[in-house]
Amino acid sequence: MTLPTVDFLVVSALLFAIGAVGVMVRKNPLIMFMAIELMWNAVNLSLVAFARQFQAISGHIFVFVVVVAAAAEVAIGLIIIVLVFRHRDQADVDTLNAMKG
Amino acid sequence: MANLIAILAGVLCLFMGVVVISAKNPMHAVIALVANFVGLGVLFLLLHAEFLAVIEVIVYAGAVMVLFLFVVALLMAGTRAPQESRGKNLPGQVPLALAVTGVFAALVVFALAVRTVLVAPPPSTTDFGSITNFGRALFTTYLLPFELTALVLLAAVIGVVFLARER
Incomplete structure (x- = not known):
């Protein structure tokens, strides 16, 4: 038996919405970063669902490339967060106002 | 049976996603995100993406989240751990964020409900x-x-x- 593709796409859309809320509402840079990871993976889920729907293995290859890009992004992003917040009292993106106009 | 597993994994994913963005302690958010990735791995397996399911658990739940764990331990440990300031949001930040993403999610779900061609997937080879x-x-x-x-x-x-x- 095969599960309907629509159900996976609904889960994917809801996961993406949860991640977007996290980025907009939270101020802790680490949790914002994890919310971005949620959104990457929501998109991966819909890519895999569409790959099965259209029997296209290229969708799987694309998800593989996305995973590699996400791993690189996490490495760079986390080192930047560590450098910026190591000597601060607050882990809060609102305190980053050095470029305020 | 596959239906039940899919529902359980999907509910686990969504619940753990909510835990990630609402956790006060970043360490709890990391653990919830690991559970979220394991649930996603199960969904990938149900969609016949065997290699990607393994990659999801090994690379994401394993390598990437260990990196997160190290950084959380480095930044948030000790008595002088940096804290997230509370109650100093922009005016209407939380309601607006919820409204915008609610509209987005509703639009996507509506579009999927209209497009019934996706309801019946082709039988997988x-x-x-x-x-x-x-x-x-x-x-x-x-x-x-x-x-x-x-x-x-x-x-x-x-x-x-x-x-x-x-x-």
């Missing part, structure tokens, strides 16, 4: 998404993108070493 087929596609048709991912990782490694060097 028995070996679609098998590791054999995935590997063959990765190392023949998509060899150049595969090699370029190695370049992306190399650039990331050089960037991290450059940023983390002693000054």
